[in-house]
Amino acid sequence: MPFEIVIGLEVHAQLSTGSKIFCSCSTEFGAPPNTHVCPVCMGLPGVLPVLNKKVVDYAIRMGIATNCTISQHSVFARKNYFYPDLPKGYQISQYEEPLCENGSIEIEMDGHLKRIGITRIHIEEDAGKSVHAEEFVSKNETLVDLNRCGVPLIEIVSEPDMRSPREAYLYLSALKQILAYLEISDCNMEEGSLRCDANVSLRLTGAKALGVKTEVKNMNSFHGVEKALEYEIERQKEILLKEGKITQQTMLWNAREGKIVPMRSKEEAHDYRYFPEPDLVPVDVDRKWVDDIAHELPELPLQRKRRFIRQYSLPDYDAAVLTVSRHLANFYEESVKLYNDTKKLSNWVMGEMLRFLGERKLEIQDSLITPQNLVGLLQLVDRGTINTGTAKSIFDEMAETGKAPQKIVEEKGLAQVSDASELDAIVVEVIEAHPNELEKYRAGKENLISFFMGQVMKATRGKANPKLVNELLRKKLAEKRG
């Protein structure tokens, strides 16, 4: 039986404000437990929440970037449940009349564009953190840290528009990229600033009605999302093929064991008893507010990628890599202003530069690499001052110290040797030092030319002009052969 996969995602993103959503406590990650806490976020009696304006600004930014309608009138609600890390006994969220509705984003799947609908984006507060598993927690207790209580979140709810775990992965990546471009979230899944739950169901291909869904939680990495969904789809398929029925329930992904288990709770049917939050007044957003934010919005990842392909005649792949982050794209555009060969520049950025940054786990904006220095290095190669090998060998020093490549070349005496008479002598020396190889070369093993090339490079500490050496070698070897 052919099944169609139906996936919808609920993504929570922590907004990178300095202070919490309803009080002035810091949102900083990693502080000692219960040190960023006050009567408001602790839910003590008699306190009143006051909304952080930046939270609304940021949520509107995301709403515009995902083609949502920004509600002119929006209200808060209480979502009630009891858990020790939720000291008020309710989470302030939005239920009816969320801030943003009816949007969509595009994802690229095998070169095709696909639209994924966004049902709504709403503002809410985070809960605290329960610690169960650490060494210092005894068997019969749970420890609670309220620092995260009241950290602002947006919840982005998609339509059930994804048809494979791959699409879900791409959608999540696209959302993350947009959030990062907008500079409204750190998007760190490991630190919990980006969290994702999925609704998954199967239906017979062609069927209109949706099948019974399960909710998959606890997927705390991008690849975890893809793997967990693959697992859950297989599980549902097996049940359906045995003519069984899917039970609507919440499943937890266990990344370490690579499997999914139903959440252990009798109280499956959530009953949050939402009601309007009387402590907060409505948020009314007028046209000007939206226009002002729209005005400041940066070019978004997919648009920027398309422009890179067009403007710099780059392959799709290059454009995708270069626009992965806003800072990297900015770096490329700064560099390209100083250098005409857009593809060569792209190769260096994607090759040496991303290798260097990857090895040191650095982002471009945190490194000492400058467009001037990278372009300077390429120009040294173009002018024949150094060869490509030397350029690669000094890249790391340049990147690490921020020193101008010209200076490194001077200091180390790395300028390329292009003096034919000087090289001529070395070439002769090398050939004479290797009579065996010469013999073989003469017997027809012509690819030994690269061996001789290597020896000349060694003798000149990599500084020889490779084109010139090649010419000289061919000439000398031919003479010897004749």
Next chain:
Amino acid sequence: MAITIEEVEKISRLAKLTFTDEEKLKFTQQLSQMIAYVEKLNELDTENVPPTYHVVEMNNVFREDVVKPSMPQEKVLANAPAKKGGYFSVPKVIAQD
């Protein structure tokens, strides 16, 4: 509208409270009376009346995104019946079955 024992049990479960059978029975009666009292409101036709979310005619009350000092940890934990290493300590909460 009559409230059933099952509904009382559901509400108490959501509130994480346990009651004796006698208490449950008492609550079915009391809750039914409360609902009946409030039901009176249903006599009004509110078809074209927008819901009142707030009693004061006010909107857009904001604060700027400025960090101010929080409470010291000792004060935060001062009223906690149990604490450990700067955390609140509560009875274990994961397994519920």
